[in-house]
Amino acid sequence: MHLTSITPDQRLLDxxxxxxxxxxxIIGDDRIPPLHEDLTALRNAPLSWLGAFDDEGTLTGAVAWEExxxxxxxxxxxVDPGALRQGIGRTLVKEVLARAGGRKVIVSTGRDNTPARTLYERLGFTNTGDAEVIPGLWITSYEL
Structure with missing residues (x-):
């Protein structure tokens, strides 16, 4: 796997x-905003992107952040659903942490998304609480 900065395109949107x-x-709710985003909105989001690519050059994961x-x-x-549990998400988050250079890092995920919560907790993030962002949709926030 290799990591490189990427520009949002159709394969990232897919x-x-x-x-x-x-x-x-997992969380039983499809009202996650990025699930319904189109390519224009993805490109216009003020985010830095890092992609993970396999040996064949296939995009297998990506992380985006604001700083x-x-x-x-x-x-x-x-992370590509066909590539889960291979350390891609962990590698991407660890790279963002390295780039953070000691700054506080925050992240949130669906409250019932146990795999994501486990990832952040294993990387040392502290749970800072739950919030109902829209009626019935809960997120858990973390910081490191």
Whole structure:
């Protein structure tokens, strides 16, 4: 696997939709905004993207974040459903942490998304609470 900065394109959008469809199934709610995003909105989001590619050059995962001088906000983490449990998400998050250079890093995920929560907790993130972002849709926030 190799990591490189990427610009949003159709294959990233397809990967994002596939990954968030898995999360929607896990949490029992498909109202996750990136699940319904189109390519224009994806391109216009003020995010930095890092992609993970396999030896054949296939995009297998991606992470996006926003940053300030004091904070890095991991906005999205997506992994190809056919490549889950191979360490791709962990590798991507660890790279963002390395790039954060000691700044506080925050992230949130669906409250019932046990695989994502386990990933963040194993990487040392602290649970900072749950919030109902729209009626019936709960997220859990973390910081490191």
């Amino acid at each position: 990967l994002q939709h596939a990954a968030y469809a898995i999360e929607a199934g 300030t001088a004091h904070l890095v906000d991991i906005n999205r983490l997506v």
